[in-house]
Amino acid sequence: NAGVTQTPKFRVLKTGQSMTLLCAQDMNHEYMYWYRQDPGMGLRLIHYSVGEGTTAKGEVPDGYNVSRLKKQNFLLGLESAAPSQTSVYFCASSRPTTYEQYFGPGTRLTVT
Amino acid sequence: DQQVKQNSPSLSVQEGRISILNCDYTNSMFDYFLWYKKYPAEGPTFLISISSIKDKNEDGRFTVFLNKSAKHLSLHIVPSQPGDSAVYFCAASDGGSTLGRLYFGRGTQLTVWP
Numbered sequence: 001n002a003g004v005t006q007t008p009k010f011r012v013l014k015t016g017q018s019m020t021l022l023c024a025q026d027m028n029h030e031y032m033y034w035y036r037q038d039p040g041m042g043l044r045l046i047h048y049s050v051g052e053g054t055t056a057k058g059e060v061p062d063g064y065n066v067s068r069l070k071k072q073n074f075l076l077g078l079e080s081a082a083p084s085q086t087s088v089y090f091c092a093s094s095r096p097t098t099y100e101q102y103f104g105p106g107t108r109l110t111v112t
Numbered sequence: 113d114q115q116v117k118q119n120s121p122s123l124s125v126q127e128g129r130i131s132i133l134n135c136d137y138t139n140s141m142f143d144y145f146l147w148y149k150k151y152p153a154e155g156p157t158f159l160i161s162i163s164s165i166k167d168k169n170e171d172g173r174f175t176v177f178l179n180k181s182a183k184h185l186s187l188h189i190v191p192s193q194p195g196d197s198a199v200y201f202c203a204a205s206d207g208g209s210t211l212g213r214l215y216f217g218r219g220t221q222l223t224v225w226p
Contacts, residue, residue: 042216099146101214103157
């Protein structure tokens with residue numbers, strides 16, 4: 001089992017460019033999440049999904065969109081990147097019966 | 113406003129001694145608490161958890177204590193080892209309508225020195 005994987009691991013974008021971060025999990029988990037981690041800020045929830053075809057806003061959703069077309073994949077999109085979106089992005093997944101979330105290794109994004 | 117607070121950004125402990133990491137929360141609806149450990153360039157990994165119906169949970173060298181009246185929990189690591197050096201995040205959930213959503217503290221960097 002690969003667990004939770006994220007693509008890409010690193011990316012540098014210019015202001016205004018767009019990109020999509022891919023998260024995949026092979027644990028058949030219903031729930032998936034996108035977080036961002038900034039220095040001294042901990043993990044903040046961007047968007048989450050409780051099942052295929054469903055998404056919901058988290059704590060810091062502005063500037064991001066998500067899609068969950070397949071149960072195993074959760075995509076995070078930045079339509080017009082801004083320097084404030086420079087961060088490390090983590091994807092996570094979980095079962096609906098437990099609180100424990102399993103995290104991917106992260107994507108380090110720099111917007112210049 | 114942060115609902116889960118880790119007021120100590122760092123902690124340094126000698127190998128073999130006890131490490132105590134603290135966490136406070138403000139939301140009385142939180143009913144489940146977790147600790148995650150994070151090494152550099154890796155994702156957080158689950159360490160230990162506790163339900164609000166308990167006041168202590170132990171797993172090997174790791175023990176979590178919950179004081180509901182004070183809205184405070186702590187993670188004890190005994191004995192501390194150099195491999196425990198990492199960032200530790202406290203997280204809480206209110207179960208309910210947010211369906212497993214976790215609220216994280218800002219983390220505490222633990223350094224265990226020989």
